[in-house]
Amino acid sequence: MKSIPVVLLGCGGVGTQLLQHIVSCRSLHAKQGLVLRVVGVCDSKSLILVSDVFTKDLDDSLLLEICRLKNSSSSLATLTSFGECKVFTNLELKRKVLDIAALLGKSIGLTFVDCTASSETVGVLCRVVELGCCVVLANKKPLTSDMDDYEKLVLHPRHIRHESTVGAGLPVITSINRLLASGDTIARIIGSLSGTLGYVMSEVEDGKPFSEVVKAAKGLGYTEPDPRDDLSGMDVARKALILARLLGWRINMDNIKVESLYPQEMGPNTMSLDDFMASGLPSLDKDIEEKTKVASINGNVLRYVCMIEGSSCLVGIKELPKDSPLGRLRGSDNVVEIYSRCYSELPLVIQGAGAGNDTTAAGVLADILDFQDLFP
Ligand SMILES: NC(=O)C1=CN([C@@H]2O[C@H](COP(=O)(O)OP(=O)(O)OC[C@H]3O[C@@H](n4cnc5c(N)ncnc54)[C@H](OP(=O)(O)O)[C@@H]3O)[C@@H](O)[C@H]2O)C=CC1
Ligand SMILES: N[C@@H](CC=O)C(=O)O
Helix, strand or coil: CEEEEEEEECCCHHHHHHHHHHHHCHHHHHHCCEEEEEEEEECCCEEEECCCCCCCCCCHHHHHHHHHHHHCCCCHHHCCCCCCCEEEEHHHHHHHHHHHHHHHCCCCCCEEEECCCCCCCHHHHHHHHHCCCEEEECCCHHHHCCHHHHHHHCCCHHHEECHHHCCCCCCHHHHHHHHHHCCCCEEEEEEECCHHHHHHHHHHHCCCCHHHHHHHHHHCCCCCCCCHHHHCCHHHHHHHHHHHHHCCCCCCHHHCEECCCCCHHHCCCCCCHHHHHHHHCHHHHHHHHHHHHHHHHCCEEEEEEEEEECCEEEEEEEEEECCCCCCCCCCCEEEEEEEECCCCCCCEEEEEECCCHHHHHHHHHHHHHCCHHHCC
């Protein structure tokens, strides 16, 4: 039986769903001659690690207990019964993680899965890649920091997967990689890449207040932990940067033109998240309603669009015909159109749910399984 040891960084909406998928797929994976051994799980404050990473793993009842605890918004540190595992504080976390990466990376192998929404994981991830480990990311931030870190992360392409960073479980990165590997040249990518903004725009079209639908999107697990990451366009800009870098563009965030749906004074540096949700958001309702009505009078709808073409990469609101591929989108669906030499007249189109914990975690799990040939 092949065995993939896994350390999970971040067990919020996506991370806990991943643990549940791992547990519920046990017999399916066993039939494929494979077992996923979760040897460590951490949140922002603590790391739970097995006492012997070579032979022990967190058993399924403990994994499900971790999910129950995290889904009730408690800290991992409050876990009372953790068998033979040890709990470390976040001060010890980095050192412990690097210790086990050094132990397993070049022997039986180890996969780190980043399901945080933090930019702080990039240092650890670059280091574990150097130590021979594999990395799967749902978190876009490490891939969108500076070019040096990006190049360290993707140094061993066979050791990194990040399908869920763009389009959640949709096969966007895989499709682009397949085109590029076969010598096709991609001239243009256009898409609607935010599950949150797609859902919000289509619900506002149906007459619901902007503030209410943003709150609903947060409840459905579509938004980033701070929904301003979505509403500022930054989440889409990160996806655009990931795609542009995949095409070989050596660009940074500063090179992307980003349009925000809220004014600067409502940003995280000046307004708390609670104040934004309680008073900032409702103050935007009228303006978005007006813009949606004007678009509708013209037979159009508003969509938050990402365009990568020539040497330009931009993300922002566009008024588009109701019956265009992007205009027809409903709910959290994403659509990506790829124009290349092989797909020049009509684009290659990838469409489907582009947000949600279930589909995102399924994408992460498929990425982990993609490493199986690298493990004994
Ligand atoms: N939801 C979706 O549809 C999609 C999400 N993603 C990405 O998945 C990632 C996770 O999203 P989601 O699950 O909704 O986020 P959550 O906020 O629900 O969970 C984030 C988790 O990361 C932990 N964490 C935060 N900082 C650190 C750190 N420095 N070290 C270790 N753990 C840390 C948090 O700890 P604590 O519990 O203590 O706060 C929490 O457990 C994000 O990057 C998001 O962009 C990607 C595609 C789709
Ligand atoms: N917040 C994101 C989640 C996926 O990346 C979105 O709404 O698309």
